[in-house]
Amino acid sequence: MKLERKEILKALETITIAGEGKNMVESGAVANVMTFGDEVVVDLVLTTPALHIKKRAEVDVMKAIHDHVYEKAKVKVNIKIESPEKPEIKGKAIPGIKNIVAVSSGKGGVGKSTVTANLAATLANMGFNVGVLDADIYGPSMPIMFDVENARPISVEVDGRSKMKPISAYGVEILSIGFFTKGDQAIIWRGPMASKALNQMIFDADWGELDFLLIDLPPGTGDIHLSIMQSLPITGAVVVSTPQAVALADAKKGVSMFMSESINVPVLGIVENMAYFTPAELPNNKYYIFGENGARNLAQDLDVPFLGEVPIVQSIREAGDYGRPAALQNDTVVSEVFEQVTRNIVEQVVKRNDTLPPTEAIKITTMAGCSATNKN
Numbered sequence: 523m524k525l526e527r528k529e530i531l532k533a534l535e536t537i538t539i540a541g542e543g544k545n546m547v548e549s550g551a552v553a554n555v556m557t558f559g560d561e562v563v564v565d566l567v568l569t570t571p572a573l574h575i576k577k578r579a580e581v582d583v584m585k586a587i588h589d590h591v592y593e594k595a596k597v598k599v600n601i602k603i604e605s606p607e608k609p610e611i612k613g614k615a616i617p618g619i620k621n622i623v624a625v626s627s628g629k630g631g632v633g634k635s636t637v638t639a640n641l642a643a644t645l646a647n648m649g650f651n652v653g654v655l656d657a658d659i660y661g662p663s664m665p666i667m668f669d670v671e672n673a674r675p676i677s678v679e680v681d682g683r684s685k686m687k688p689i690s691a692y693g694v695e696i697l698s699i700g701f702f703t704k705g706d707q708a709i710i711w712r713g714p715m716a717s718k719a720l721n722q723m724i725f726d727a728d729w730g731e732l733d734f735l736l737i738d739l740p741p742g743t744g745d746i747h748l749s750i751m752q753s754l755p756i757t758g759a760v761v762v763s764t765p766q767a768v769a770l771a772d773a774k775k776g777v778s779m780f781m782s783e784s785i786n787v788p789v790l791g792i793v794e795n796m797a798y799f800t801p802a803e804l805p806n807n808k809y810y811i812f813g814e815n816g817a818r819n820l821a822q823d824l825d826v827p828f829l830g831e832v833p834i835v836q837s838i839r840e841a842g843d844y845g846r847p848a849a850l851q852n853d854t855v856v857s858e859v860f861e862q863v864t865r866n867i868v869e870q871v872v873k874r875n876d877t878l879p880p881t882e883a884i885k886i887t888t889m890a891g892c893s894a895t896n897k898n
């Protein structure tokens with residue numbers, strides 16, 4: 523049997539490298555294919571040294587050729603690792619802001635804003651200076667979650683320029699697109715209008731000195747995301763998902779967007795929200811309503827860190843509606859969960875910053891008690 527190179531390439535178009543959206547041929551991972559009779563040699567170039575991704579790529583290539591071309595083909599796979607350049611961070615830095623973390627979700631309603639609000643409150647509790655920019659133009663929820671629905675930012679003079687003063691709540695500085703619309707008023711933000719308003723909230727605001735600015739992005743992967751990535755040096759992105767298949771599929775698209783060549787924002791990891799339900803009267807029972815470990819498995823699959831799981835708890839929903847993030851309740855399961863997730867995120871930020879100047883962020887870890895602290 524004489525194998526055709528064309529047929530092999532067609533077979534390789536049916537598989538992807540874990541963590542990449544495009545098929546192996548399209549993504550450029552297939553560097554070369556040579557055939558000699560019933561033998562085929564496939565040279566792959568991968569960007570990650572992760573052993574399980576290498577192994578899986580090798581197995582997938584063999585299986586695709588055996589399944590689609592010739593089941594007795596003798597396949598040899600050579601894998602070369604070429605690390606991508608250090609992440610290039612775009613946009614102009616905002617003086618005084620050390621780390622900008624974008625919180626996103628593929629699908630709406632998975633609890634991205636709830637997670638953002640609780641992360642912000644936990645970071646503030648740990649002693650960090652924290653800001654939240656609510657960029658969710660479709661449903662800005664930070665004003666409700668921090669009980670500042672009726673607040674309106676005032677203008678202050680900074681170095682001769684008039685700037686917007688964020689609203690302060692529970693030690694968190696907040697600016698939201700919701701502050702500029704009335705509660706019952708449906709505003710249809712057109713792309714350029716929303717981008718302009720967001721740019722003003724980013725650059726014409728008096729954020730002061732912040733260790734972290736969290737950005738609550740709209741769900742999905744749209745224009746607002748691109749516009750924010752272009753104008754801001756994002757330190758890293760956190761993706762929130764429930765363990766449900768439909769949410770995971772969209773979360774995967776979100777991760778691919780950040781990792782894509784043109785955007786190239788480091789993904790700090792995935793948070794699994796609504797991971798399970800535990801009734802108050804049966805504290806040892808866990809019910810995996812949306813499936814078990816979905817986001818954890820996705821993180822492993824995409825080779826990005828898993829940042830932890832947040833259960834479905836009535837008090838999280840109630841606290842969100844009431845306007846006081848649940849993580850602020852002392853010594854509860856919920857506050858412990860958010861503390862763990864927050865620590866993991868800070869640790870990932872520190873790791874990312876190791877590869878990027880300036881090294882300011884290394885200092886801040888002492889306050890969070892992360893294991894990454896001991897290296898300075």
Ligand SMILES: Nc1ncnc2c1ncn2[C@@H]1O[C@H](COP(=O)(O)OP(=O)(O)OP(=O)(O)O)[C@@H](O)[C@H]1O
Binds near residue numbers: 629634834
């Ligand atoms: N872990 C949780 N336990 C209980 N309720 C939760 C939890 N996470 C989120 N919720 C509730 O689910 C609803 C949706 O959450 P949230 O508004 O944070 O989602 P979202 O992903 O930001 O939505 P969108 O971006 O589409 O507006 C809210 O009522 C919130 O209180």
